[in-house]
Amino acid sequence: xxxxxxxxxxxxxxxxxxxxxxxxxxxxxxxxxxxxxxxxxxxxxxxxxxxxxxxxxxxxxxxxxxxxxxxxxxxxxxxxxxxxxxxxxxxxxxxxxxxxxxxxxxxxxxxxxxxxxxxxxxxxxxxxxxxxxxxxxxxxxxxxxxxxxxxxxxxxxxxxxxxxxxxxxxxxxxxxxxxxxxxxxxxxxxxxxxxxxxxxxxxxxxxxxxxxxxxxxxxxxxxxxxxxxxxxxxxxxxxxxxxxxxxxxxxxxxxxxxxxxxxxxxxxxxxxxxxxxxxxxxxxxxxxxxxxxxxxxxxxxxxxxxxxxxxxxxxxxxxxxxxxxxxxxxxxxxxxxxxxxxxxxxxxxxxxxxxxxxxxxxxxxxxxxxxxxxxxxxxxxxxxxxxxxxxxxxxxxxxxxxxxxxxx
Ligand code: ATP
Ligand code: MG
Numbered sequence: 001x002x003x004x005x006x007x008x009x010x011x012x013x014x015x016x017x018x019x020x021x022x023x024x025x026x027x028x029x030x031x032x033x034x035x036x037x038x039x040x041x042x043x044x045x046x047x048x049x050x051x052x053x054x055x056x057x058x059x060x061x062x063x064x065x066x067x068x069x070x071x072x073x074x075x076x077x078x079x080x081x082x083x084x085x086x087x088x089x090x091x092x093x094x095x096x097x098x099x100x101x102x103x104x105x106x107x108x109x110x111x112x113x114x115x116x117x118x119x120x121x122x123x124x125x126x127x128x129x130x131x132x133x134x135x136x137x138x139x140x141x142x143x144x145x146x147x148x149x150x151x152x153x154x155x156x157x158x159x160x161x162x163x164x165x166x167x168x169x170x171x172x173x174x175x176x177x178x179x180x181x182x183x184x185x186x187x188x189x190x191x192x193x194x195x196x197x198x199x200x201x202x203x204x205x206x207x208x209x210x211x212x213x214x215x216x217x218x219x220x221x222x223x224x225x226x227x228x229x230x231x232x233x234x235x236x237x238x239x240x241x242x243x244x245x246x247x248x249x250x251x252x253x254x255x256x257x258x259x260x261x262x263x264x265x266x267x268x269x270x271x272x273x274x275x276x277x278x279x280x281x282x283x284x285x286x287x288x289x290x291x292x293x294x295x296x297x298x299x300x301x302x303x304x305x306x307x308x309x310x311x312x313x314x315x316x317x318x319x320x321x322x323x324x325x326x327x328x329x330x331x332x333x334x335x336x337x338x339x340x341x342x343x344x345x346x347x348x349x350x351x352x353x354x355x356x357x358x359x360x361x362x363x364x365x366x367x368x369x370x371x372x373x374x375x376x377x378x379x380x381x382x383x384x385x386x387x388x389x390x391x392x393x394x395x396x397x398x399x400x401x402x403x404x405x406x407x408x
Pocket of ligand 2: 292294
């Protein structure tokens with residue numbers, strides 16, 4: 001455990017004039033994580049666009065783990081901070097590094113040194129210091145090997161104006177852009193593998209999200225809601241604050257099933273899901289809708305049918321999985337912790353109502369006119385009124401439940 005932490009921000013070099021805002025968003029999100037996982041006193045400064053934290057009490061593994069889920073952070077380095085000795089003497093640094101690597105006594109570890117002079121007045125070059133570190137480590141631990149491209153352990157050394165930081169446990173952050181810095185969305189979350197992965201990919205690009213699930217109650221039970229809540233719990237750790245909307249959708253599906261041609265049902269259900277998602281966007285002032293659609297996965301995801309959904313949506317529909325193969329989706333689901341929740345079977349009303357032969361090439365005249373004498377607005381309003389809204393904090397804890405209202 002460490003009492004110093006250095007965090008670097010991803011993609012700042014791309015941001016031109018917006019740099020300051022991006023940096024501020026990242027700093028605010030990190031501050032919110034510290035508030036929960038390190039309530040003790042700490043000091044903080046920004047130097048060369050890296051964030052430096054130090055505290056008299058040690059930073060916990062939970063804190064560091066939570067920071068790896070903050071969008072926009074490139075690296076999180078728990079480190080030791082040494083005072084600089086006079087005359088550019090680095091003996092204390094070399095000693096600290098070598099002593100801290102006793103694991104190399106027993107294990108052959110491939111490593112490299114990465115040295116940076118933040119203080120450009122320091123006359124020894126980074127290459128020279130890096131070689132010196134490599135030489136000393138190999139001399140002390142004959143099993144160790146240097147490899148600049150494939151190192152499993154990186155010894156990160158920074159020469160700061162008054163101190164020298166050493167880190168051998170740098171964690172890769174989530175990367176991408178800070179939370180909320182690129183806009184906001186309502187994410188349509190079903191119980192499958194795809195939509196949680198779609199949410200993660202957009203979180204990585206800085207999109208702040210609320211979630212919506214269309215619950216076919218009373219045709220399916222409440223168990224699926226527990227599943228959706230568990231998925232939301234996992235996804236909430238990539239955000240500062242999360243809301244989940246559970247819309248009762250069974251009566252609407254039942255009504256539609258009686259009214260439209262069987263092979264059009266899935267598309268029509270999806271159309272109303274998109275419409276309600278847009279209403280929730282109005283409420284939370286979101287810019288877009290996110291779905292887990294993937295080109296060609298099922299009949300509702302042909303290019304043509306996806307385009308029909310674009311036509312009913314007032315907002316842009318973001319579909320980050322369009323080009324993903326199923327295996328790639330499953331691997332990402334495993335990495336973010338949603339796979340083992342998604343794999344649990346759940347009752348699905350879409351399959352209860354769905355046609356055996358869903359339409360692939362809809363007749364546009366029928367699609368545009370089937371609902372001419374069919375007014376569903378009262379049912380949509382009633383569903384929204386009964387929509388449960390849950391609030392979830394960055395630890396994934398559900399702390400509030402209320403009912404949807406446009407006024408609140
Ligand atoms: P997933 O795509 O999450 O694996 P799925 O494959 O069963 O689940 P599809 O029927 O392919 O879902 O639907 C495509 C997308 O439409 C989903 O990824 C999700 O974004 C949205 N969606 C479908 N059903 C629901 C629902 N009941 N509630 C919320 N969103 C839904
Ligand atoms: Mg799918």
